[in-house]
Amino acid sequence: MPNEPGKSSDQVAYEQLCTRWNREEAEAVQRCKRTLQSDKTSRDDKILALNELEYWAMRRGGYDAEVILIGMLKESDKDVAGQAHISLKKTWAAHFNMWVNNDVDHGRVLMKQKKLDEAFKIFDKVAYKNPLWGEGYHLRAKCYNAMKDVPNTIADLRRALEFCPNNYLVMVELGITLMDKTHEYEEAADLFKRAVDLCPILPVDIFLRQLFEKVPHLKEQWEAEKKANQFSLNEPPARLLPAAWVDRFEATERPNQAFLRVGAELEQWFAEVRRHKAEPSIQRKLWSVLVIKWDPDKWPKELRSFTTQVHEALKARRERELAKATPDAAEDWKDQDQVEFEEAEEEYDEEAVAFLRRLRSQRTR
Structure with missing residues (x-):
């Protein structure tokens, strides 16, 4: 029974149920994470762990599950990386509400039948009723594109990235649209780079060749940034340092979305460090560099929300990772x-x- 006046037993039960679901999700995600990070895990067990992460990401919209899936995109085993890619596609394309998924499926069928006006009404309604779901804008953008409405296509693709900032499929679509329709080559190159950074198995080579033929100097920039972001145990890559993020629009206006993007990049770097089996002293050095660089006190006040989130996440993760790097780390497994x-x-x-x-x-x- 509720202890507070005006609080119904239904509300108390719902809050308790949410607490239980959150606990179940956290435990399952951590279990999958340990499975994926263990050197003794077989390929089949890793695939099963990815499937379970997919379930939690779709059912609960869990950011933790999504980030771990993104971290597996650079797995040396291509089958595991491919499964992570498939799981992410399913996660981004599915809504936790089955009725919304039914409407989306109906809209897709109408689009295949070239009934664009009817499909647009469905996708427009989905986007209106679910304003925080990035895929709703993505679907409406596809409909706009089929109707040759370039400005609205670009606007909705940008909205899709705003609410799902790690969706590299939308990055590629927006990059192609900007390159072909509005000739915004600089932004297109940045989108392609971000997408490939997240998912190296994306087949974007043909688009890059077209882009570099039109704007040759972008190839030099691309190669320079690629070199700066090569993995090394001497220092963290440039894309993880604040200088690569603080000048972005999202850093001040959308700090939560920017944090999600940084989190995905960090997770992939964590995976690389584990695969290289860095010694504890080297790990301590790398973590110290990141924690010091992201200190919120070093940045302007308007960046405080963004840098604080990253800084706190780094400190918490540093403690866990360094604990695993000790000789007694096997106890954790x-x-x-x-x-x-x-x-x-x-x-x-x-x-x-x-x-x-x-x-x-x-x-x-």
């Missing part, structure tokens, strides 16, 4: 029951250990 057995062997007699083993066998039945 042990099954909880195994830990119980080892503790029992140290503190209790053989009879107690046998009891725990029987208990574990009952759990697995």
Whole structure:
């Protein structure tokens, strides 16, 4: 029963249910993350972990699950990277409300049938009723594009990126539109670069060749930035440093969206550091550079919200990653029951250990 006046039991039950769902999601996402980061995990187990992350990202719209999926796009195993790509496409294209998905599917069918006016009405309604869902604007942009309405196509693609800032598919579509329709080559090049940074398996080579033929100096800039962002254990890449972000519009006007973008880039860098098995001293140095660079006190007041979010996330992640880099890190990956057995062997007699083993066998039945 509610303890506060004016609070219904239904509201209390709903809040408790949300708390339970949040806890379940956090536990499942962390379990999947450990599975994906372990060197002992098989390919099949990694695929299963990606499928579970996809489920949580679609059901709950979980940012944590999405970021981990993005981190796996640079996995050396192409099958795993490809599955992460597919899971992200499904995540961005699906709404947690099944009725919205039904409307979207109906609109897509109408578009295939060239019934653009009817499809537009559906997508327009979806975007209006779900203003924070980026895919709604993406779908409406496709409809505008089919109707040859370039300004509204570009406007809706920009809105889609605003609410789903890591959607590299929208980045490519917007880049192609800007390059072909409005000849905004500089922005198109930046969008292609951001998309490839997130997902190296994207087939954008043909568009880049066309772009570089039209504006040759962009190729030199591209190569220079690519070199500056090469992975190294000596220093973090340029794209993770504040200088690459603080001048962007989102840094002051959309700090949460900017934070989501930085989070995705950081997750991929974390994965690279793990794959190179950097020594604890090197990891400590790299983390220190990032934490110091992102100190909010070093930046103007209007950047405080953005830089503080990144700085706090970096500090929290640094503690976790450095803890894993210690010789005792293997303890974090042990099954909880195994830990119980080892503790029992140290503190209790053989009879107690046998009891725990029987208990574990009952759990697995």
